[in-house]
Amino acid sequence: MAFIAALLLLFFSAFSQGNALSLNYYTKTCPDVEHVIAQVVREATSKDKTVPAGLLRMHFHDCFIRGCDGSVLLKSKGGNKAEKDGPPNVSLHAFYVIDSAKKAVETICPGIVSCADILALAARDAVVLTGGPTWDVPKGRKDGRISKASETVQLPAPTFNISQLQQSFSQRGLSMEDLVALSGGHTLGFSHCSSFQNRIHNFNLTHDTDPTLHPSFAARLQSICPIKNKAKNAGATMDPSSTTFDNNYYKLILQKKSLFSSDQALLTIPKTRDLVSKYASSKKAFNTAFINSMIKMSSITGGQEVRKDCRVVN
Ligand code: HEM
Ligand SMILES: *[C@@H]1O[C@H](CO)[C@@H](O)[C@H](O)[C@H]1NC(C)=O
Ligand SMILES: *[C@@H]1O[C@H](CO)[C@@H](O)[C@H](O)[C@H]1NC(C)=O
Ligand SMILES: *[C@@H]1O[C@H](CO)[C@@H](O)[C@H](O)[C@H]1NC(C)=O
Numbered sequence: 001m002a003f004i005a006a007l008l009l010l011f012f013s014a015f016s017q018g019n020a021l022s023l024n025y026y027t028k029t030c031p032d033v034e035h036v037i038a039q040v041v042r043e044a045t046s047k048d049k050t051v052p053a054g055l056l057r058m059h060f061h062d063c064f065i066r067g068c069d070g071s072v073l074l075k076s077k078g079g080n081k082a083e084k085d086g087p088p089n090v091s092l093h094a095f096y097v098i099d100s101a102k103k104a105v106e107t108i109c110p111g112i113v114s115c116a117d118i119l120a121l122a123a124r125d126a127v128v129l130t131g132g133p134t135w136d137v138p139k140g141r142k143d144g145r146i147s148k149a150s151e152t153v154q155l156p157a158p159t160f161n162i163s164q165l166q167q168s169f170s171q172r173g174l175s176m177e178d179l180v181a182l183s184g185g186h187t188l189g190f191s192h193c194s195s196f197q198n199r200i201h202n203f204n205l206t207h208d209t210d211p212t213l214h215p216s217f218a219a220r221l222q223s224i225c226p227i228k229n230k231a232k233n234a235g236a237t238m239d240p241s242s243t244t245f246d247n248n249y250y251k252l253i254l255q256k257k258s259l260f261s262s263d264q265a266l267l268t269i270p271k272t273r274d275l276v277s278k279y280a281s282s283k284k285a286f287n288t289a290f291i292n293s294m295i296k297m298s299s300i301t302g303g304q305e306v307r308k309d310c311r312v313v314n
Pocket of ligand 2: 084085086087092
C-alpha cells in the first residue's frame with residue numbers, strides 16, 4: 001500500500017511539474033556552471049567557515065516547502081511575507097553566496113541556470129568543502145513564483161517525536177532511511193537556544209530537564225542558555241567539529257549529547273536506532289546513505305521559470 005502510494009506520488013510529481021532532472025542538463029548550454037559555482041562557494045567559505053552549514057540548511061528548507069524551487073531565496077514583497085521571513089528562519093544565512101554565484105553564472109550563460117539548481121549545487125559543494133563526500137547533482141530544476149512565510153510551519157520542528165518526523169518526511173516521498181541519513185546534516189553548524197530550550201527548562205511536569213540528555217551536557221547547555229536568555233545570538237554548535245562534515249553527529253546521539261529532541265528521537269524506535277548505530281560506526285555507510293538521500297530530497301521539484309534575480313520573480 002505504502003509502496004503504491006509512493007509510486008503514485010513519484011509519478012504525480014514528475015508529471016505535474018514536468019521537469020525531469022538530468023546529470024547533463026547544462027552540458028551544452030552552460031558547461032562551466034559547476035566550476036563557477038564551486039569557486040564562489042569556496043571563496044566565501046575561506047572567509048567565513050559558517051557558510052557551508054548555511055547553504056546546506058537553506059537547500060533543505062527550499063526542498064521541504066513547494067519543492068526545491070528557490071522559493072526560500074525570494075524576498076518579501078508588498079503585503080507578502082516570504083519564507084525567509086517566517087519564524088524558523090533564525091539561522092538561515094549566506095544568501096549573499098547564492099547571489100554572487102548567480103551573478104557569476106549569469107555572466108557566462110545568461111538566463112539559463114535556475115536559482116534552485118545553483119542552491120542544490122552549492123549545497124553539494126558545501127558538503128565537499130567541509131570534508132564530506134562528493135556526488136553528481138541532477139539538474140534542471142525550475143524556480144517557483146510563490147514564497148509564503150506562513151508555509152514554513154510545514155517544516156519539521158526540533159521538538160518533533162519520531163512519528164511526527166516520519167510523517168513530515170513521508171509527505172515528501174522520503175523514508176525513515178532518508179530521515180536518519182539527512183539528519184546527519186547536523187554534523188555542521190550552529191543552533192540558537194530557542195531550538196533546544198524545551199529540553200533544558202520546564203521539560204515536563206516531573207522533569208525540569210529532558211532525562212534523555214546527558215547530565216553534564218544538559219548543565220552546559222543550561223549555562224549557555226539561562227531561562228531568561230537575553231543574548232539573541234546565544235546557542236551551541238551542533239557538534240564540536242561543526243565545520244567538518246563527518247559522522248560524529250551519530251556518535252553524539254548515542255552519547256545523549258545531540259541538541260534537539262528530533263535528533264534524540266532517532267533512538268526511540270529500533271529501525272532508526274539501528275541506522276544511527278550503523279552510521280556512528282561507519283563513516284562510509286553514512287556517506288553512501290547521505291548521498292542517496294540528498295539526491296532524493298533535492299529531486300523534489302516544483303518551479304516554472306529561470307529567475308533572473310534569485311530574490312525576485314521574473
Ligand atoms: C529532521 C528534521 C530536522 C529538524 C527538526 C531540523 C531542525 C533544525 C534546527 C532547529 C536548527 C537550528 C536553527 C537555529 O536555532 O539556528 C537546524 C540547523 C541546521 N540544520 Fe536542521 N533540521 C532537520 C533536518 C535537517 C536536514 C535534512 C538538513 C540537511 C541535510 C539539516 C541541516 C542543518 C544545518 C546544516 C544546520 C546548521 C545551520 C547553520 O549553522 O547555519 N537539517 N536544524
Ligand atoms: C526572520 O524573520 C523575522 C520575522 O519573522 C524577520 O524580522 C527577520 O529579519 C528574518 N531574518 C532573516 C535573516 O531573514
Ligand atoms: C508524537 O507527538 C504527537 C503529537 O503531540 C502525539 O500525538 C504522538 O502520540 C507522539 N508519538 C510518540 C511516538 O510519542
Ligand atoms: C516526563 O518525561 C519523562 C521522560 O520522557 C517521562 O518518563 C515522564 O513520564 C514525563 N512526565 C510527565 C508528567 O509527562
